[in-house]
Amino acid sequence: MEDFLGFLNDVGHAIWGVWTLDTSLGQWFVTLPYQTAVAVTVAVLAGASTLLGNSVVLFLNRVRGWRFGVSLLMNGVSMVVLYAVQALAIDVVGYLVTGNRVQADIAVKAVLLATAPLILGFFELIPYLGPGIARILQAWGLVALWAVVATLYAVDRWTALLITLVGWALMQLLSWALARPMSAVGRWIWRLVTGRPTMLTAGDLLAGHQFTPVEFDFELPRAGGGKA
Amino acid sequence: MILNLLVIVIVVLFLLLTFGPLESLGWWRDKGADEAHETLADMAAEYGTPAADPPPEQFVIYLSGIGAIDGSSVPPEEVPLVDELRRRLPTWSVANDVFPYSVSNRGLTAQRPLAGLWKRIETLRIANPTSFLPFLVNARNAIQLFVCADRRYGPTYNIGTAQEILKSLLRHGYQLGSGVPVTLIGWSGGAQIALGASWYLGLADLPLKVISLGGMMSDDYGLDKIQLLTHLRGTEDVFEKMGRRIFAGRWPGAIGSPWSRARAEGRIVEIDLGPIHHNDKEHYYDPDTFAPDGRSYLQVSTDAIHSVLIGQPVKEIDWSAEPKEEAGPAPA
Numbered sequence A: 001m002e003d004f005l006g007f008l009n010d011v012g013h014a015i016w017g018v019w020t021l022d023t024s025l026g027q028w029f030v031t032l033p034y035q036t037a038v039a040v041t042v043a044v045l046a047g048a049s050t051l052l053g054n055s056v057v058l059f060l061n062r063v064r065g066w067r068f069g070v071s072l073l074m075n076g077v078s079m080v081v082l083y084a085v086q087a088l089a090i091d092v093v094g095y096l097v098t099g100n101r102v103q104a105d106i107a108v109k110a111v112l113l114a115t116a117p118l119i120l121g122f123f124e125l126i127p128y129l130g131p132g133i134a135r136i137l138q139a140w141g142l143v144a145l146w147a148v149v150a151t152l153y154a155v156d157r158w159t160a161l162l163i164t165l166v167g168w169a170l171m172q173l174l175s176w177a178l179a180r181p182m183s184a185v186g187r188w189i190w191r192l193v194t195g196r197p198t199m200l201t202a203g204d205l206l207a208g209h210q211f212t213p214v215e216f217d218f219e220l221p222r223a224g225g226g227k228a
Numbered sequence B: 001m002i003l004n005l006l007v008i009v010i011v012v013l014f015l016l017l018t019f020g021p022l023e024s025l026g027w028w029r030d031k032g033a034d035e036a037h038e039t040l041a042d043m044a045a046e047y048g049t050p051a052a053d054p055p056p057e058q059f060v061i062y063l064s065g066i067g068a069i070d071g072s073s074v075p076p077e078e079v080p081l082v083d084e085l086r087r088r089l090p091t092w093s094v095a096n097d098v099f100p101y102s103v104s105n106r107g108l109t110a111q112r113p114l115a116g117l118w119k120r121i122e123t124l125r126i127a128n129p130t131s132f133l134p135f136l137v138n139a140r141n142a143i144q145l146f147v148c149a150d151r152r153y154g155p156t157y158n159i160g161t162a163q164e165i166l167k168s169l170l171r172h173g174y175q176l177g178s179g180v181p182v183t184l185i186g187w188s189g190g191a192q193i194a195l196g197a198s199w200y201l202g203l204a205d206l207p208l209k210v211i212s213l214g215g216m217m218s219d220d221y222g223l224d225k226i227q228l229l230t231h232l233r234g235t236e237d238v239f240e241k242m243g244r245r246i247f248a249g250r251w252p253g254a255i256g257s258p259w260s261r262a263r264a265e266g267r268i269v270e271i272d273l274g275p276i277h278h279n280d281k282e283h284y285y286d287p288d289t290f291a292p293d294g295r296s297y298l299q300v301s302t303d304a305i306h307s308v309l310i311g312q313p314v315k316e317i318d319w320s321a322e323p324k325e326e327a328g329p330a331p332a
Helices: A002-019 A025-030 A035-053 A056-060 A065-098 A104-113 A116-125 A130-153 A157-177 A179-194 A202-206 B002-019 B022-046 B076-088 B115-127 B135-149 B154-171 B189-203 B221-225 B238-246 B258-264 B297-310
Strands: B059-063 B093-095 B182-187 B208-213 B228-234 B268-274
Touching: A002 A025, A002 A035, A002 A116, A002 A130, A025 A035, A025 A104, A025 A130, A035 A065, A035 A104, A035 A116, A056 B022, A065 A104, A065 A130, A065 A157, A065 A179, A104 A130, A116 A130, A116 B002, A130 A157, B002 B135, B022 B135, B022 B154, B059 B076, B059 B154, B059 B189, B076 B093, B076 B297, B093 B154, B115 B135, B135 B154, B135 B189, B154 B189, B182 B189, B189 B208, B189 B221, B208 B297, B221 B258, B228 B297, B258 B268, B268 B297
Parallel strands: B059 B093, B059 B182, B182 B208, B208 B228, B228 B268
Antiparallel strands: none
16 A cells, blocks of 8 residues: 555656656656656556546547546557657657667656646646647647656757657657558547547547537428428 | 635636536537437427417527526526516517526526535525625636637537527427527627527527627627627626637637628627626616616616617717716616
């Protein structure tokens, strides 16, 4: 029990350290006996919270009960995978820029920690202000990643920024290239977990256009035939 | 100490805002979509069915401001305006039985987890209208206003309120497909709810107009479905001004927004009523403050809405003139 409470305390400490961009966090983190568990927990929390913030998608698609919970968890897991790939991209770019090779597992853990600001992602639920808050959190996450990269490679802030931005751009390129297969896999997982075909996606909602979240036609027939 | 209190207030406010959309989202997920199906089936069955009695000439639905607790428990100062409209328009249907801040027309004192709290507040408001606690009602309903205006939540929220408005119209004898005009009057936040619901009401082919009284409105897509929005506003109304500032789609540079589109097409008319405030004192429903022409602010508001309803120009007031003798009590 004490171990578990200690673990929670360490997770909390790591989150706070990233939120406040505490530069001494790295030295503290390397002394932890269960670094991987702390880093993965932070990323899973960030992923689940981000989907909770976007849970309007789950509500509109009428996902409920255990499927709702599993969807949140799956989003957490997918965020761990996504950021692990991001870490590998940064690892490659970092090596090319600095000539220093950082062990891949350390890079992954560091990048997973940088997702800590997204733990507040549930605030995206806030009506009207939510999308703006999400953008702020994303920017905060990028700044946190910048700080983590600076610590990881022990480089000045501009070199760290270069590594972060190139790594980020590489991820965007990868996302674009793999968009179709990833979307197909995503739909398959969605159907498996929610038991429903996708009706509305987060993209549909964030596009800001009017949508009708019903499977049927709301229009009534005109008196003389045809639709209203 | 003060800083800690401020942090606590901000955290509580954020949490209230965060959980605000869950009522309408939960309603949609659990039964809203099915109810919408049933309502559509009922309406399709009734479509074109002639009314048994001569129907009213026109239909008006009054949507209260964010101080409402349910369809029937609105702040007392609003009652005389609705009563006066009914008196002046005896052949029209003027209804105020829709609670705009719930997707299922369920008042705050109905079957809800916090119904007890809202009942106590309602009692307190009757006993002491100036007490602070009733502002919790305003805060709760204001959050629903933003839920309605949010592009993500609005569509489901507005299906709920559109359904309730349609049900109210049918209760009062509206014949679907008759082409009889319908006007929604939205006071304060009620104006946003009216615009939100208009998207779906428009799809049901209702000839629709909206009158906003000091409305705090966004650039809702419902604007695309209405014939005319008449926005009556006081020049001292801070909440109406706030609406213009916080909803970016209403900014002058918001090209292509539903608001800009409706303005360009001449479907938005904005009329300044004079130095009227939103609430507290010298507000739209104030029977004790008088314009220079001798009419109370309540009369000014009532006359303006009545004029718009019957298609007459709103009477202009020379606010620089010397005030006349008080004209006596407000219409009620």
